Amino acid sequence: MKLVVRVKLLPTPVQAAALEATLHTCNQAATWAASVAFEKEARRPLELRKHTYAEIRFRWGLGAQAAQHAIKKTCDAYTALKANLRNGRYGRPGSRRHTRASGKPVVFRPQAAQPYDDRMLSWQHEQQTVSIWTTAGRLKNVAFTGQAEQLEVLAAHRRGESDLVFQGGKWFLIATCEIAEAAPNTHPAGFLGVDLGVVNIAVTSDGERHCGRRINRKREQDRKLRSELQKKNTKSARRRAKRHAGKEARRAKDINHKISKRIVAEAERTGRGIALETLTGIRERARLRKPQRTTLHSWPFAQLGAFIAYKAKRAGVPVVYVDPAYTSQECSKCHHTARGNRPSQAVFSCRVCGFVDHADHNASHNIRQRGWMAWVWGARSTAPELTLIT
Numbered sequence: 001m002k003l004v005v006r007v008k009l010l011p012t013p014v015q016a017a018a019l020e021a022t023l024h025t026c027n028q029a030a031t032w033a034a035s036v037a038f039e040k041e042a043r044r045p046l047e048l049r050k051h052t053y054a055e056i057r058f059r060w061g062l063g064a065q066a067a068q069h070a071i072k073k074t075c076d077a078y079t080a081l082k083a084n085l086r087n088g089r090y091g092r093p094g095s096r097r098h099t100r101a102s103g104k105p106v107v108f109r110p111q112a113a114q115p116y117d118d119r120m121l122s123w124q125h126e127q128q129t130v131s132i133w134t135t136a137g138r139l140k141n142v143a144f145t146g147q148a149e150q151l152e153v154l155a156a157h158r159r160g161e162s163d164l165v166f167q168g169g170k171w172f173l174i175a176t177c178e179i180a181e182a183a184p185n186t187h188p189a190g191f192l193g194v195d196l197g198v199v200n201i202a203v204t205s206d207g208e209r210h211c212g213r214r215i216n217r218k219r220e221q222d223r224k225l226r227s228e229l230q231k232k233n234t235k236s237a238r239r240r241a242k243r244h245a246g247k248e249a250r251r252a253k254d255i256n257h258k259i260s261k262r263i264v265a266e267a268e269r270t271g272r273g274i275a276l277e278t279l280t281g282i283r284e285r286a287r288l289r290k291p292q293r294t295t296l297h298s299w300p301f302a303q304l305g306a307f308i309a310y311k312a313k314r315a316g317v318p319v320v321y322v323d324p325a326y327t328s329q330e331c332s333k334c335h336h337t338a339r340g341n342r343p344s345q346a347v348f349s350c351r352v353c354g355f356v357d358h359a360d361h362n363a364s365h366n367i368r369q370r371g372w373m374a375w376v377w378g379a380r381s382t383a384p385e386l387t388l389i390t
């Protein structure tokens with residue numbers, strides 16, 4: 001399976017200037033190539049190469065590899081544009097947006113991402129440095145950093161091209177990794193149902209609860225601080241608010257990594273698959289009081305779901321997504337479904353058979369059962385093709 005890992009570069013000011021000049025030059029060259037491609041209707045790499053390669057190397061001083069990448073990037077941009085025009089992202093043919101998008105050459109931002117292959121970029125994993133081609137020559141010992149888990153994946157599985165990216169004033173390399181998957185378990189012994197929620201971030205049908213109380217309290221504090229800083233609206237306050245948001249995102253990511261790891265390990269150990277609700281369900285399901293609503297919308301559910309999916313795929317654990325309708329109101333014993341079964345946020349109490357359970361635990365059992373049904377009815381494991389772990 002393919003994974004994308006993002007690491008942050010820590011260039012010295014001199015190195016950063018060289019990287020910036022390189023992005024600018026490569027994108028100028030690509031923008032020029034795009035205008036030639038538009039004029040001559042040459043949008044395949046081989047054809048466009050004939051018209052542009054020599055000049056890109058001569059006029060912009062790009063090396064052979066960089067020139068090829070600029071040409072390929074241009075062709076890729078036209079391919080993407082064509083696909084977007086076809087699937088209606090710019091409205092109907094003849095509309096103003098459509099005409100505007102198709103009637104002029106592609107233009108690259110000065111800081112658009114630049115692809116690098118192994119001849120232009122080499123990695124020294126132990127030293128955590130890269131050696132990277134720039135228009136000012138080869139830069140050696142450019143330091144990079146990332147989370148331990150990412151660095152491990154990177155060192156063991158990186159294959160092919162990486163993109164140099166400048167985002168929010170920082171430099172990143174986005175590397176593609178090719179990871180061997182375990183043989184998929186085609187005969188799961190059952191399913192582990194996982195209910196994702198707010199009060200409890202994840203509850204499994206085995207009864208394991210990943211409680212969110214402490215995290216939510218901390219996030220509430222963070223939010224208060226942020227809104228105070230926003231009211232102040234000075235430059236330093238804005239900077240502090242931004243730094244805080246970044247910190248919170250990193251903490252959430254770390255927690256999501258830990259939870260997903262445990263859940264997948266448990267399913268793998270017991271030969272089961274994992275059943276999750278489709279993500280839209282989590283947002284739409286609960287009628288929540290207002291303070292909870294903000295918590296719900298800002299908790300990175302999608303990220304937790306994606307982490308579970310890719311770790312499961314790697315381990316050969318099948319994942320199925322089930323219809324989330326009424327999982328919180330249905331009795332997992334007798335299947336009586338009513339809003340009255342849910343006297344409070346935390347408690348499930350069946351009006352018909354009298355079954356009482358923790359509400360999220362009951363829901364996770366419904367998800368487990370629906371997962372098993374979906375599997376029996378011919379569902380396939382539906383882990384996404386490409387996941388970004390950052």
Ligand SMILES: [Zn+2]
Pocket residue numbers: 331332333334335336350351352353354355
């Ligand atoms: Zn019941």
